[in-house]
Amino acid sequence: MKNIKQAALAAAIISFLAFTIIATNWKVKGDAVIEFTSSKVNGSFGGLKATIVFDKDHPEEAKFSASIDATSIATGFFLKTSHAKDALGTDDHPFIKFVSTEVSKSGNAYLAKGNLTLKGITRPAVIHFTFDDKGAQGIFKGDMKVIPKDFGIDRMGTPPEVLVKLTVPVVKS
Numbered sequence: 001m002k003n004i005k006q007a008a009l010a011a012a013i014i015s016f017l018a019f020t021i022i023a024t025n026w027k028v029k030g031d032a033v034i035e036f037t038s039s040k041v042n043g044s045f046g047g048l049k050a051t052i053v054f055d056k057d058h059p060e061e062a063k064f065s066a067s068i069d070a071t072s073i074a075t076g077f078f079l080k081t082s083h084a085k086d087a088l089g090t091d092d093h094p095f096i097k098f099v100s101t102e103v104s105k106s107g108n109a110y111l112a113k114g115n116l117t118l119k120g121i122t123r124p125a126v127i128h129f130t131f132d133d134k135g136a137q138g139i140f141k142g143d144m145k146v147i148p149k150d151f152g153i154d155r156m157g158t159p160p161e162v163l164v165k166l167t168v169p170v171v172k173s
Helices: 002-022 076-090
Strands: 025-028 035-036 044-052 063-074 097-104 110-116 123-132 137-147 162-172
Touching: 044 076, 044 162, 063 076, 063 110, 097 123, 110 137
Parallel strands: none
Antiparallel strands: 025 044, 025 162, 035 044, 035 162, 044 063, 063 097, 097 110, 110 123, 123 137, 137 162
8 A cells, every 4th residue: 555655646746847848937038019901991009028948848838928018019100100109098907918728739730729819809719830949049930810899999990800820939937
């Protein structure tokens, strides 16, 4: 009986250590590029903050939690930027957030399924991404499609779909 308890304890410790070894924490290094394109407007966001736990060999253990400063939206045209801020409700909802619920491998890339919160409304979303691992550094590149009306963004002139592209340089933390 004592041997069974010791074996169970050893298995639990090994499982914990295996997770600790597998899970790699990453910190955003420098400025991430968050661009969006649509049939009606193009632009970018700044102010990405993220908690990233990712190992390319064990994506099922990954966790992403990120927010961007919605007030940082820039379209290159003052009036369009002002309209976009208004449509996003940045006065009441200054952040856009994504929290993963599941990460998996998909061919040579990965899928991060999760919840996107925009203008105070949360909906399921999927980010398709790659990870270029350079040892203690790396770069996540990904994209996701957003349907603005799903988030209550339905001003006249709002595009039916927006493609968001992400380039996020990271360093192990």
